[in-house]
Amino acid sequence: MDINIRHAVIHNVTGNSQEELEDTIIDAIESGEEKMLPGLGVLFEVIWNHSSDQDKREMLQALESGLK
Structure with a gap:
């Protein structure tokens, strides 16, 4: 079975409010489950691709700072 993680994650959150997106991110982080990491990576990719140079x-x- 060939699963496109990017497509699945984006499909699952498209149309969500900021509150729902925040809840998704917090739940993924707090669960501590390794299987959530690819989804967080996809969300970060969307953020990165839609950020200004200053935001980046x-x-x-x-x-x-967080890695020090």
């Missing part, structure tokens, strides 16, 4: 720099700074 801020995300990278936050990431760098």
Whole structure:
């Protein structure tokens, strides 16, 4: 079976409100389940692709700080 994770994740959250998206992200993080990581990666990819250069720099700074 060939599953397109990007398509499935995007399909599952398309049309969700900001509150619903936040709940999805928080649930995925708090569950601590490894199987949720690809979905979070897809969501991050969407964020990254729709962010300005300044927003990307801020995300990278936050990431760098979080990894110290």
